[in-house]
Amino acid sequence: MSAVEALYIFDESNTPLLEHTYTGRPPPGSTVLPLYLSHPEPRPSLIYLPNTNPPTLLYSILQDQLLFLSPCSQDVEPLQVLEFLHRVADALEDFLGSPLLASKIEGSYDVVAQLLSEMVDGGVISCTEPNALRDVVEAPSFIKNLLGGVGIPSSTPSSLTPSATPFSLSSRPSIPRPNSNNNTASPVPWRRANVRHTSNELYVDIVETLHVTIAPSGRPLSAIAYGTIAFTAKVSGVPDLILQLGCPGGISSTISLPVFHPCVRLKSWQERPGHMSFVPPDGRFVLAGYEVDLLGPAALDSFSTTVKGNAAPKLNIPATASILTSLGPTGADFEVRLTLNPRFAGKLPSPSPSTIGSRGGAGLGRGIGSLGGASFGSSQGTTAAPSIEDLTVHIPLPASVKNITDLRITKGPGEAAYAPGDRSIEWRLSHKQISTLMAQDRGSGLGVLALLRGTVTGPADADADADADDADNPLNPHSSSLSNPYDYTDDSTAVPSSYQSVSPSLAPLASHHKDDRSVLLRKKNKVLMPSGVSVSFSVKGWLPSGVKVESLSVDAKRSKGLGAGVQPYKGVKYLGVSRRGVEGRC
The missing domain is CATH 3.30.450.60 (Beta-Lactamase)
Structure with a gap:
């Protein structure tokens, strides 16, 4: 078919x-x-x-x-x-x-x-x-x-020749294959034949993307990390590699829904979870992908009413944000609270020849990667001391919001950007600003707090509608019933009062009306409040799941064409990212 x-x-x-x-x-x-x-x-x-x-x-x-x-x-x-x-x-x-x-x-x-x-x-x-x-x-x-x-014959026909038809290909072109005269074909479908490299290198890049949802109480509702293992093989011949993964809780109980490149031998993974045996394609490719539930299998049980609040799952993530809405006398203010984890303060590295990976060495490191927990020199973020980089707080706004007034950072550094008509506010903190903020509270261990505050403004006729509702109220000093020149009061029943004053008998009603108007304004401003806040960041040298590369070796018995005694240079990088993935809800 x-x-x-x-x-x-x-x-x-x-x-x-x-x-x-x-x-x-x-x-x-x-x-x-x-x-x-x-x-x-x-x-x-x-x-x-x-x-x-x-x-x-x-x-x-x-x-x-x-x-x-x-x-x-x-x-x-x-x-x-x-x-x-x-x-x-x-x-x-x-x-x-x-x-x-x-x-x-x-x-x-x-x-x-x-x-x-x-x-x-x-x-x-x-x-x-x-x-x-x-x-x-x-x-x-x-x-x-x-x-x-220019009309000189080449090994492939030019797209500028009249015989080429760039907009229609209904038949298969008869173009000579470059290796048609070569009888040696690769025994592996995904790898080219006769691969030769002057430098033999193997690189592993593990990237995990966070998706976390936090309730207004601070309790995590869901926390999922999606991991991708990217592999780069620049090795001559047909190498047979063994990659061993590990994590504190065990690979089998941590990683779920794994997917693999066709080069991975599934039997080796099934018999020994975390053990991948494969012949890699030449160049860069995606070796595997997986999913990790950071809350664990008992996350649903923690939401039971019989479980105490302090028994809720704890997350060790670099940054979280929460938002308080309907603040101020009219409920038009909001406040964003950004909390930074002091564990990700990082430190300035002291590079030395012993910590920098060298060509041909047996160590496995490429800037921030490591085997066995050893870190390698880097300007920002290592496996021993990861640091937050390029953090952005994103506050989405309802479509009815026309402007944000008095937008200010009350505590902490950064720049808050907003223009009238935008559908969101972005609060950006650079790596240098985060390091400075972390250094101020490095010894507390309770986390670093930064605050952003602003006031929402709705449609231009919102206040006019509120005034129109009060126009016919007899308690309003500017209402028609009090300003009508034909209204009069009998001198015998008039109560002595000052000019434009409200009768003492009407004072409680006026106070009650003022409270009603405040409640009305709060209700109107409530629909203008942001419904949540999300955080984007990247952390080099850290993975949310704790997965790490324990070893990467070449199986000399199965490999072909690598050369006797050749030890490829090996390197590993870890990267944890959040693309608006850490979300705090109101």
């Missing part, structure tokens, strides 16, 4: 860049594009088009403002087509460079044609690994494109 019938690529202006038909007679791009754009944003990645003949399912992704569309008139697995579109975008980035631009596709049309023809054969997805594609597709070269542009 055919899975992919055609592929259409459009630029940021919805101008067609390429149309490649694999099988059948799918509707052209000029037909499916208006039907796709007719759906309101945000558009789903799968849209059913019943008005086409035959009815068609349209798959779509956006990559670097380029639109990838693939129509399919048959019943296929949706994830298969969507994954293919992502693989196409990744392959184009690998060959043409990132970011993926329309000019790059137009300037290297011959390479794009080869890639699309190799990735799908007659509608069936065949080869999508970038390393395997490099064995059969020649990467673009500036000199070759220049020679082809």
Whole structure:
């Protein structure tokens, strides 16, 4: 059964860049594009088009403002087509460079044609690994494109020749493969054959993204960390590697929902969790991904009414924020409280030759990474002393807010940015400002507090509506009943009073009315209050889950072509980030 019938690529202006038909007679791009754009944003990645003949399912992704569309008139697995579109975008980035631009596709049309023809054969997805594609597709070269542009023959046809048709590819081009005369093919599908490197290096980068939700009481409602293990292999031959992960609570009880690159031997992980045996692709790739519940399996039990409040799960994260609303006499003020964890104060490093990784050494370190807990020289953040960098507090505002007046930082450093009409306030603190603030309360150990305060202003007619409600109130000194010149009071019943004073019998009512007006203003300002606050930051040398690389070794018995006695240089980096992921709710 055919899975992919055609592929259409459009630029940021919805101008067609390429149309490649694999099988059948799918509707052209000029037909499916208006039907796709007719759906309101945000558009789903799968849209059913019943008005086409035959009815068609349209798959779509956006990559670097380029639109990838693939129509399919048959019943296929949706994830298969969507994954293919992502693989196409990744392959184009690998060959043409990132970011993926329309000019790059137009300037290297011959390479794009080869890639699309190799990735799908007659509608069936065949080869999508970038390393395997490099064995059969020649990467673009500036000199070759220049020679082809001036009419001098090159190894690949130029996109400027009349025979090239950049907007339609209905047949497979007959382009000679660069390794067609080479009988030696790689035994590993995801690795190129005859890989040679003058420098043998292995790098591991583990990045964990925080998603934390905190209740107004300060109790964490959810805390999830999504981890990605990026691996870079620049080793000659076919190396067989062993990567061992560890964490305080054990890998099997910490990591959930792991996903792996096809190069990982699943049996080794199943038998020994945390043990990954694999033959890596050449270059940089994503080795694995995982998810960690930072609250633990007993998090739901802690929300029971029988559990005491001090037994709630504790989180050790760099920064949290909370917000107090409806402050002030009219309830128009709010206050944001930013709390910094003193554990992430960091320290100034003292670099020495013994702490800097050297080429050919057995140590594993690349600036901030370590094995066994040893840290390496870095200007900011180490595994022994992580530090917060580039912290931003984001306060979203309701659409009815017209302005923020008296926005000020009452305690702590930073810059608060807001312009009338913006839908959010951003409070930024640089690494230097955070270090200075941390140094002031380094010995307390209770956390560092910074405060931001502001006043919301609603629509211009909000106060006018409140005054209009009071215009007919007889207790209002400016109401019509008291200012009517035809009203009079009999001298015999008049109560002596001063000019424009309110009768003593009406004084309690006037006070009551004043309280009602204050309550009314508070209700109107309450809908203008922010509903939450989020924090963004990055911390080098620290992971929320505590996962670390315990060892990275080369299996000499299984490896081929590495050379006897060669010890690759190894390095590890840890990075914990929050992209508005730590959220405090009102």
